[in-house]
Amino acid sequence: DVKVTQSSRYLVKRTGEKVFLECVQDMDHENMFWYRQDPGLGLRLIYFSYDVKMKEKGDIPEGYSVSREKKERFSLILESASTNQTSMYLCASSIRDRVRPEQYFGPGTRLTVT
Amino acid sequence: KNEVEQSPQNLTAQEGEFITINCSYSVGISALHWLQQHPGGGIVSLFMLSSGKKKHGRLIATINIQEKHSSLHITASHPRDSAVYICAVRGRGSTLGRLYFGRGTQLTVWP
Numbered sequence: 167d168v169k170v171t172q173s174s175r176y177l178v179k180r181t182g183e184k185v186f187l188e189c190v191q192d193m194d195h196e197n198m199f200w201y202r203q204d205p206g207l208g209l210r211l212i213y214f215s216y217d218v219k220m221k222e223k224g225d226i227p228e229g230y231s232v233s234r235e236k237k238e239r240f241s242l243i244l245e246s247a248s249t250n251q252t253s254m255y256l257c258a259s260s261i262r263d264r265v266r267p268e269q270y271f272g273p274g275t276r277l278t279v280t
Numbered sequence: 281k282n283e284v285e286q287s288p289q290n291l292t293a294q295e296g297e298f299i300t301i302n303c304s305y306s307v308g309i310s311a312l313h314w315l316q317q318h319p320g321g322g323i324v325s326l327f328m329l330s331s332g333k334k335k336h337g338r339l340i341a342t343i344n345i346q347e348k349h350s351s352l353h354i355t356a357s358h359p360r361d362s363a364v365y366i367c368a369v370r371g372r373g374s375t376l377g378r379l380y381f382g383r384g385t386q387l388t389v390w391p
Contacts (some may be wrong), residue, residue: 175321197377206289208366208383254321260377268313268328269379274321 169193170272172257178278185244187275189257196262198240199269200224200232202253209256215240216262247279283307286367286382293389299354301385303367306348313379314341314352315366323366326352357389 173188189198199214201224211224213232221232229251233241240259244251257272285304293299303312314326327334327341329350334341338357343350354361367382 199378206383209368209381211378214378256321256323258323262377268325269377270325271323276321 170257170259170270172255172272172275174275175273176276176278178280179244179247180280181248183244183247183279185247185277185279187242187244187255187257187277189240189242189259189272190238191240191259191270192238193259193261193270194237195259195270196237197260198234199258199260200230200240200242201256201258202226202251203256203274204253212242247277249279251277252279253277282383283380284367284369284382286385288385289383291385291387293357293387295358295389295391297357297389299357299361299387299389301352301365301367301387303350303352303382304348305350305367305369305380307369307380308372309348309369310372311370312343312350313368313370314350315368317364317366317384319363326365354387357387359389359391362388 170191179185197216200212201209203209210226212230215221215234231243255275258269260269287302312329315323316326317323329343338355340353364384366384368379
């Protein structure tokens with residue numbers, strides 16, 4: 167079974183703090199994704215990566231950065247957390263394959279910025 | 281404008297009722313996914329469709345490529361079906377696997 171794990175289920179941080187969200191997958195997937203999910207807005211793509219050290223902006227990259235130093239790990243960084251970044255953050259991974267595009271999701275991290 | 285539109289946004293049903301959730305999309309796709317998210321956050325894939333119809337237990341998913349429309353049906357609904365159901369599409373020719381998501385349908389089934 168594919169497993170995608172995220173470092174924390176719940177996180178509370180103060181405004182201005184630097185926040186790291188970690189995601190690890192164990193299936194040697196090339197593609198990894200970070201989403202945020204807000205009520206009424208659904209899942210929105212923040213960043214994605216299709217290879218080690220490669221990254222692409224998604225639809226809402228402002229205020230975020232990412233790091234992918236190893237294939238299995240994709241980190242989301244909030245350089246200076248703000249209250250409007252309070253959200254559920256979901257990581258996903260998929261194989262680079264035209265035929266089997268399924269994404270596998272982690273359990274999510276509910277981040278509260280006070 | 282969202283590339284993927286779902287309806288309804290919220291749905292309440294009595295146990296045993298037949299449920300339909302609709303999804304329309306505006307882009308050419310290589311696949312459409314139906315996902316389920318239970319309280320607590322974890323998302324699981326229910327179906328991946330590129331044509332026709334698929335069935336798994338009490339769940340049926342259909343897609344009409346010409347009309348750019350898909351439906352998820354739940355027969356004999358049960359309280360454990362209560363969850364958020366999300367439609368997502370993968371653009372045609374994409375090797376990066378990027379998905380475009382609908383905003384989700386919150387389903388509540390009462391006993």
